[in-house]
Amino acid sequence: MSKYKMHMLVCAGTGCQSSQSGLIFEMLRDELDRKGLSKDVQVIRTGCFGFCEKGPIIKIMPDNTFYTQVKPEDVKEIIDEHIIKGRKVTRLLYLDPESDEHIIDSKHMGFYKKQLRVALRNCGIIDPENIDESIARDAYQALGKCLSEYTPQETIEIIKKSGLRGRGGAGFPTGLKWEIASKNDADQKYVVCNADEGDPGAFMDRSILEGDPHSILEAMAICGYCMGATKGLIYIRAEYPLAIKRLKIAIAQAKEYGLLGENIFGSGFDFDITLRYGAGAFVCGEETSLIHSMEGKRGEPSNKPPFPAQSGYLGKPTNVNNVETFANVPVIIMKGADWFSSIGTEKSKGTKVFALAGKINNVGLIEVPMGITLREIIYEIGGGIKGGKKFKAVQTGGPSGGCLTEKHLDTPIDYESLMAAGSMMGSGGMIVLDEDDCMVSVAKFYLDFIVEESCGKCAPCRIGNKRLYETLARITDGKGTAEDLEKLRNLGSVIKDTSLCGLGQTSPNPVLSTLENFRDEYEEHVYDKTCRSGQCKNLLYYVIDDENCVGCMACVRVCPVNAITGEKKHTHYIHQDKCIKCGACMQKCQFDAISLTNNYRQAVEV
C-alpha cells in the first residue's frame, strides 16, 4: 500500500463544482504527476465543507491548511509553494473579517469553532465515491451491530431512547415512527428516504447525499431491519444530478461488497435500495404526496389517516424519513442513545444542519447542537451581517416558517422554541435579512412560491393563497388599505385551519409572522405609501431638486404622461398622482436634478 504524505481534499459539492473545482482537481493531479509527486500526495474529491461562501475550497492535510476561493491558475503556485517548499500560500488562506488576519488552519476559523458535526461527520473528509473510505470511517458497522447483536425491537428502543426527531421539519419522534410501522403486518413493507428538498435556499440533504451517501444507505437498511421491510426507495429530485450519481455509485459498491442485497452479514436479512426521481414539486416533500408521486400518480396529498405506516406505497406499510434523520441513525447505534441525548435541549436532542444564506458573511452549511442561540449562529459562525449592516430578521423553515427578530436572538433554538416564536425548524433553511430588506416583499416572495407550488387539490390553499398574494402585491404597490391588513390576518388563519396538508396549513406563516413582528412596516406601506428599505419600486418617487434644476424644460417635454409641469428657468415639479415611474425624466436631465426617494410626503411637498 502506497504511503501518501499529504492529502489534498478538494470540495466536489455542487457549489464548489460550479466554480470549477472539477477542473482544479484535474489540474492538481496533472501538476503533481508532472512534478513526480503523485506517489507522495493524494488528491481526493470530497463532499461539502460547508464554507460555500468562499468556494472552491481545498484543504491540505495533515496541516489543516484551508485554502479558499481557489482558481485554476492558483494550482501551480499551491504545488510549487506549499507542497514542494512547505510555504503556505498566504493570499489564499481564509481572511478573518474581524482581525483582518489570515487564518493558517481550519481549527482556528470562527466558522468551525461552534459547530458539532454529526450528520455531516464525513462530509469533507472522505471521498464519497469510494466505499473503502466510508468503511474506514465506520460505515456499515452499525448495521452489522444491529443484525448480530440487537433484535429489531431493541434497535427501535435505542432510537427511541436517543430522542431523535424527524429533521424534515415537523419533528416527529423517529423511534416511535419506526415502531408503529413495525407493528403493522404485511407481506411487503417499504422504507422511503425523502430527499425531495424543496425550500428555497436549502441544501442540507443534497450535501449529505453528495458527501456521505453510504450513511443513508446504511440507516435505511437498519430501518428496514427494524420494521421488517426488505425494500428501500430514495425519492430524490431529478435536479440533484450529482447526488443521484453518487448514490448510484454507492448502491453499486455496497451491493458488490454484499452490504446490500441478500443475506446481509449472513443474518438472513435482505435489503435492496432503488432510486425514484421527482420532478421538483415542493408539495412532494409531504409524505402522502411523495408516495403518490412514486406510484406514478399526481403529486397530491391525501387525508391522514390512513397514515403511510398503515397504508403507504402501493398500499403497504411505509416509513418515510428525511435524509438528515437517517444520517444520524448509524452514529446513534455506534455511540449509544445516551451519547446522542446528551447533546441538545430537553426535548430536542442532537444537532441540526442549517443552510445559512442571505445577508451574512459566511454563507454555507453548518451543523450545530440544538439549543445554540441565533446570535451564536449569526455572529460567531456566520461572521455577522454583510457590509456591517444592521440585523433585521432571520427567516427559518422556508415557506412554511416565519421570521425571527432581534428579540429572539438569544432564544435557544429547538423545535418548541421556534414554534413558540411563530416560526418552525423546517428542514433547516436559514435566510438572514438586514435593514435593506422589506418585510412585506419577503412575505410576498414566499407567497409567490406557495402559489406556484400549491398542488391545487384543496380550495383554501389554491384560492386562499392566491388572494393573500394579491393583497400583498397591492400593499407593495402602494394601493393597500386598512382592510387589507385585517384581511391578511383573517384569511391567513382560515387557510391554516382548513387546508388539507402541511403545505397549506403552514403556507400563511411568512405573512402572519411578519405581520406580527413588523406591523409598523406594513402600516407604513398602507398609510404613508412608504417602503423604508426602498425595495418596493412602486413606492419610490421621482423628485426634482430645486438647487440643481435650471428650468430647461427637457424633462417636461420627455414625460410621456405630462406629469411634469414648470416654466422656463423655474424649478419644475413632478405630480406623483400622474407619474408612471418610467424614469425617462431622470435619464434626460443633464443637471442631476432628478432623484428617487422613498419618502412620499417629501415627494409631494417639494
Place this chain on the structure above:
Amino acid sequence: MTGIKTLADLKKKQEEVKSQINLREKAENPDAMIQVKVAMATCGIASGAKDVMEFFVEALDKRNINAVVTQTGCMGYCFAEPTVEIKMPDKEPIVFGYVDVKKADEIIESYIKQGELVDGIIPQNYDVIG
C-alpha cells in the same frame, strides 16, 4: 473482492482500508498527537530533508507510533539543515539540527519513545508573532 459476509469481515476490511484516511483523521486533532515537522525549504531539501521525511513517515508507521509528519518552510537554521521540529503533546516544541536518517532513528527511539533528549538540539532564540 469477495463479499463481506460477517461483521468480522467488515472489521477486517476496515483495518485494511483504515490507513487510507488515517492521515486525515489524525489531522482533525493535531494537538493530541506527536507532531514532526521537517523543514523542507531549498536548504533543507538540498541537505537531504526529503529522505529524512520519508524515513519519519515510514518508521513511525512501522513502529506503530501515532504521529503527524508535516513539512514546514525554512526555520532559519540553514547552517544545521536538515532541521526537524518535534512537538510532543503538552510539551514545548524542540528543534533538532543536522538530522539524517541515523539521527532520525535516534530521535524516534530516545525522544519520542522515552522522552530522553538527544544531542543536536537547537535552542530557539526568537519569538513568533501571533
